[in-house]
Amino acid sequence: xxxxxxxxxxxxxxxxxxxxxxxxxxxxxxxxxxxxxxxxxxxxxxxxxxxxxxxxxxxxxxxxxxxxxxxxxxxxxxxxxxxxxxxxxxxxxxxxxxxxxxxxxxxxxxxxxxxxxxxxxxxxxxxxxxxxxxxxxxxxxxxxxxxxxxxxxxxxxxxxxxxxxxxxxxxxxxxxxxxxxxxxxxxxxxxxxxxxxxxxxxxxxxxxxxxxxxxxxxxxxxxxxxxxxxxxxxxxxxxxxxxxxxxxxxxxxxxxxxxxxxxxxxxxxxxxxxxxxxx
Amino acid sequence: xxxxxxxxxxxxxxxxxxxxxxxxxxxxxxxxxxxxxxxxxxxxxxxxxxxxxxxxxxxxxxxxxxxxxxxxxxxxxxxxxxxxxxxxxxxxxxxxxxxxxxxxxxxxxxxxxxxxxxxxxxxxxxxxxxxxxxxxxxxxxxxxxxxxxxxxxxxxxxxxxxxxxxxxxxxxxxxxxxxxxxxxxxxxxxxxxxxxxxxxxxxxxxxxxxxxxxxxxxxxxxxxxxxxxxxxxxxxxxxxxxxxxxxxxxxxxxxxxx
Numbered sequence: 001x002x003x004x005x006x007x008x009x010x011x012x013x014x015x016x017x018x019x020x021x022x023x024x025x026x027x028x029x030x031x032x033x034x035x036x037x038x039x040x041x042x043x044x045x046x047x048x049x050x051x052x053x054x055x056x057x058x059x060x061x062x063x064x065x066x067x068x069x070x071x072x073x074x075x076x077x078x079x080x081x082x083x084x085x086x087x088x089x090x091x092x093x094x095x096x097x098x099x100x101x102x103x104x105x106x107x108x109x110x111x112x113x114x115x116x117x118x119x120x121x122x123x124x125x126x127x128x129x130x131x132x133x134x135x136x137x138x139x140x141x142x143x144x145x146x147x148x149x150x151x152x153x154x155x156x157x158x159x160x161x162x163x164x165x166x167x168x169x170x171x172x173x174x175x176x177x178x179x180x181x182x183x184x185x186x187x188x189x190x191x192x193x194x195x196x197x198x199x200x201x202x203x204x205x206x207x208x209x210x211x212x213x214x215x216x217x218x219x220x221x222x223x224x225x226x227x228x229x230x231x232x233x234x235x236x237x238x239x240x241x242x243x244x245x246x247x248x249x250x251x252x253x254x255x256x257x258x259x260x261x262x263x264x265x266x267x268x269x270x271x272x273x274x275x276x277x278x279x
Numbered sequence: 280x281x282x283x284x285x286x287x288x289x290x291x292x293x294x295x296x297x298x299x300x301x302x303x304x305x306x307x308x309x310x311x312x313x314x315x316x317x318x319x320x321x322x323x324x325x326x327x328x329x330x331x332x333x334x335x336x337x338x339x340x341x342x343x344x345x346x347x348x349x350x351x352x353x354x355x356x357x358x359x360x361x362x363x364x365x366x367x368x369x370x371x372x373x374x375x376x377x378x379x380x381x382x383x384x385x386x387x388x389x390x391x392x393x394x395x396x397x398x399x400x401x402x403x404x405x406x407x408x409x410x411x412x413x414x415x416x417x418x419x420x421x422x423x424x425x426x427x428x429x430x431x432x433x434x435x436x437x438x439x440x441x442x443x444x445x446x447x448x449x450x451x452x453x454x455x456x457x458x459x460x461x462x463x464x465x466x467x468x469x470x471x472x473x474x475x476x477x478x479x480x481x482x483x484x485x486x487x488x489x490x491x492x493x494x495x496x497x498x499x500x501x502x503x504x505x506x507x508x509x510x511x512x513x514x515x516x517x518x519x520x521x522x523x524x525x526x527x528x529x530x531x532x533x534x535x536x537x
Contacts, residue, residue, distance in 0.1 A: 057441075060445055061445075062441055062444060062445055080444050080445050080446075080447060082445065082446050082447025083447070085445070086445070086446070087441075087442065087445040087446075089438055089441070089442060092436070092438065093438050093439065093441075093442040095439060095456070095457065095460070097460040097461075106446075106456055107446035107447075109452070109456075110443070110446045110447045110448045110449070110452050110456075111446070111447050154446075158446065
């Protein structure tokens with residue numbers, strides 16, 4: 001699946017919050033470099049607060065790194081690239097005062113897509129995520145899983161070559177996220193998008209990714225990258241295979257010490273690390 | 280978001296409306312009995328029937344029009360000033376968390392002191408006519424409006440702003456499709472509170488120091504011991520106030536729904 005062409009190039013990216021010496025100073029991300037090939041699905045996994053969401057926001061141009069450079073399809077990222085990159089956030093990123101269909105169309109309105117094309121693309125995206133019958137519902141009338149399907153439909157409707165997903169299923173229960181993961185794998189195998197997917201679920205990472213980048217505890221840096229050599233779309237049986245189990249165990253081994261370190265850090269700082277890493 | 284209200288009122292709601300109506304009616308009955316049977320001095324408490332006759336006379340003769348125009352004119356100007364200043368300043372302050380930290384507590388503190396205390400000062404500055412009422416009404420109603428505008432625009436979910444930015448929203452798009460709908464319910468509440476306080480303070484201040492207006496008329500009649508007519512004017516002012524507040528509340532509810 002992986003072609004040689006590079007879609008996203010991350011070079012020596014570091015990020016810190018606050019000013020050095022300040023009580024709230026946090027070095028979130030340290031000297032990270034990474035190449036993401038076109039059409040690849042890369043998972044970022046690591047302990048809470050390791051800067052994986054920060055890296056995603058930097059790639060998407062929503063945050064400026066303290067140092068380092070990100071290039072997307074050959075251009076230096078200095079701000080949002082709505083024509084190239086669509087985001088799916090963790091939860092509640094739909095506008096609560098708009099219906100599902102209005103939410104999906106709004107992104108296209110921002111980009112000046114003509115009315116007739118908007119309607120067609122929105123319908124197509126809703127169909128793809130299985131929410132055809134919920135176009136006129138408000139987000140508050142949907143379950144958490146359906147809201148994330150709607151957010152995914154909004155991102156798909158933008159027809160960007162790159163999709164950045166920040167723990168999109170993080171707030172859902174285990175069964176809902178399993179089904180969404182399977183559907184996502186089918187959907188994305190068809191679309192051949194380049195995807196960066198932040199998660200802290202080991203199983204989700206192995207099930208979805210072509211490669212998994214494992215982060216160390218704060219300040220986050222990439223500890224190791226593991227390849228998952230399994231064609232898309234992934235079958236549900238993949239989860240019970242020996243290959244899945246051994247990859248999951250390998251990830252667990254890599255992550256375990258880092259998670260312990262992160263927990264000790266947050267206990268020492270007296271803060272929840274998740275509150276710092278988010279943003 | 281879906282119209283749960285506006286469906287047929289439940290039996291409980293109907294019963295409580297009935298009790299409210301009975302309460303008001305019995306209040307008038309007690310008033311009537313006190314004035315006619317229990318020998319309360321007529322100079323203190325006029326017969327409600329006499330009040331009713333006076334009210335009819337006031338409405339038919341149209342003598343209320345000048346006073347009503349004065350009061351509503353003051354209200355309109357005061358509210359226009361406080362809305363313009365409150366919305367503009369509130370929006371500008373809400374653009375920076377630093378300015379929110381500076382001004383939000385300041386406005387909340389000033390809001391908590393009774394600004395009516397400055398009425399003598401306003402009368403000295405602006406005289407006994409409408410300008411001093413306008414100054415008082417505008418400065419009192421400015422605070423709920425500016426505080427709610429800051430709260431509305433200043434606490435929009437950052438994730439929604441990020442989502443809009445990531446999809447290429449311009450500043451205009453962001454304001455029109457994200458900031459405004461997020462802030463509108465809170466701002467509308469501020470506008471309603473501002474309107475009510477402006478109305479109260481303007482009529483109130485007319486009773487203290489003024490040359491014209493409904494409040495002025497009421498005090499004038501009290502001093503002339505024309506109690507029945509004074510009560511009739513009070514009823515008239517209450518009706519005006521209830522009508523205006525109902526209109527504003529309805530507009531608020533409608534604005535929230537859209």
